Amino acid sequence: MARKQRHQNSHGHTSKQLAEQQSPMVKTAMEYHRSGHLDQALIIYEQAYSVDPENAEINYLLAVLNNQLQNLERAHKYIDKAISINNRNGPFYCALAETYRQQHDFLPAITTLKKAISLDNHSVEPHIMLGMIYKSMDRLDDATNAYQAALVIDSNIAEIHNNLGNVYRNKNDFERTIKAYKKAIEIDNRFAGAHHNLGCYLLETGDPYNALSFLRNASQLQADNSLFTADLANCLGQVVVTETDERLRDDLIRCMQLDRVDGGTLAKNVNVFLKQFTPLGKLIGEIEKDIFNPLSPETYQLLVDPLFLLYLEREQICDPELEKILSTSRKIILEMSVLESHSIGPNIERFLSALALQCFLNEYIYIENESERSKLKILEERIHENIQGNSEQLCVVLVYACYRPLYTLHLDNSLMDLVSSSAEASSREVFKRQIKEPLTENELKQNIKQLTSITGEMSSIVQAQYEQNPYPRWLYCDHPQSTSLADYLYSLFPASERGNNNLPDRVNILVAGCGTGLQPIRDARRFLHENITAIDLSMNSLAYAKRKATEMGLENIEFMQADIMNLKDYNNRFDFIESFGVLHHLEDPLAGWKVLCRLLKKNGVMRLGLYSEHARKAIVATRRYIQQQGFTDNLEGIRLCRQAIFALAEHDPVRSVTDSPDFYSVSECRDLIFHVNEHRLTLVQVADYIKQLNLEFLGFEFPDFHTIRKYQECYPEDKQALNLELWDAYEQANPETFASQYVFWCKKIED
16 A cells, blocks of 8 residues: 655745745645644635636645546646646646546656656656556566655655665565565654554465554554554464463454454454463363353453453454353343342443344354243343343343343333333444344345345245354454455465456446345445346345444445346346355356356356355265254254264264354354255366366455465466366365355356
């Protein structure tokens, strides 16, 4: 990321020099401009213009400001006028070039900057701008030369070294990239962008430990920059926690609080930190010795650890031992809450609300016995009989919310008000998630269109599963920087030629099998697009997706109920189709893939996720075990099955499924090991399907670069990593490579 361009009146004239030449009115506007109060600056500049419209500098300043506000037509008008008044001023041409640059009109921008250089070859700004434009055009040698020319004029500008590092990064020149970023930091240690760039580059190249300090610096220097915090979270997800560090606790808390961070990124290290480097870990031993009491003052203080509470509220717990702490705490608090002689008191509201949020998030997957069920009935009766409207009554309601969603309790208005108006934010969140959001989803279902009927027997069976358990339940997701699909593909596959993809800047997107909306929402944030159509079999999943999209202000995603197999007569065509984790649940995956190919425009691209035969051997063994043991796929059957698997020996291959995050919520566990229909493929089969469908394989998508590097060490002859036969051999030797799915891109080369 390049640092934000300096205030453009630094082109040739400093702000001070300009201010000395201008009226008090313009000086005031420049102060507003310099301090970032752009609207106020614009008003005063325009007033000054109305007094003196032939003042070249005022026209220039208005052009600079309108460029910043992306009012490009107005910027063009003002700078053209400034140049017509004075055509010997280099900074004026730089401002015009900036207008061209923002319009992606690069050739006139280059010509204009060369004019600026001819007028004043001692100014660094036109050289810096040339470097930025050449980099945007992938003319990396020209960009290097432009930045080197700027360094000849002034080698002590951090921005130039940082931008040069970005060019070397695109050239895959590791040593020069590192050197350039470090030089930028040496010149200006508070340059957050350079710390961020160096951290991200070290992370990309497999060095998360050294990356961490630079990404931490960037996040601290710009605490309000959510992108920097999100990248810090990504790094934290890749390091292995080996020692206690209070900075790490602070990092984890800051990242977990950010709505654009997927908490799953951090879950593993939060688990490790809590269990190994806080006293929380000792509670596991107390449970085993049957001396655990969650309401004892000492124990309760451990349960309200701020990081633990945040984890409970925002991300499902994916750890058997922490699950044991939570399920045992729930059971003991329930027992105490129904004793006539005992009051659970209002002081545990904070933990209870967090636990209620966790249980709702995992869809009440924790095992419960008959004693708990009978006590829960007593609790329900007491809630309705003793409407006291105090904080102790609120805690009793929260105990219920740890076992069943509050919308099943049919609270009267006074109790509803008690929960929704609590002074504790997490209790208000319980009301929001367990009452308000389900009601919203029921309302949204009424307005979701049905694009096709659902007629096939297998489609109906799969639909029923996801109506019962919309998948997945999620709260927060990453918020990637918006880019064109073409540029995104180039970032994934740098060896490809960006100019040959023939994709429009703004694409029409189909997400086939959108579930609860995570993929179309990510696509809406990531890609410049015209329209997004998102379809799914399950109306309950679509309602969840629609609610989340509405909450995030994404109104241009059209959610519709449809069966992929009934889209044969659908007339729309798309530039990009995504079907992630869907085709392998169809009765005939190839037939479904063919339908999607028909909907893809020529030169359009697809992103697919398909199950691997080699990677899912443990899942196959688990499905066989479930069948042999006779576990059913309802809530009670899933609970009993999980307890049986937890009890298996550590070396049992079936027990390895407990390592999957999907094992820790009802919908995800059902999808993982109880799905009604699942196909698995090998890469030899995938290659055959791609050939049958006349598609071009573009490459695999991995969360980092480690797998590609390992593969290319084994098969250096496959420089672009596109040989699926070699990948099949690699996977057989490394069966965990595609543990989640084969995630890959392909292109339609002809209709």
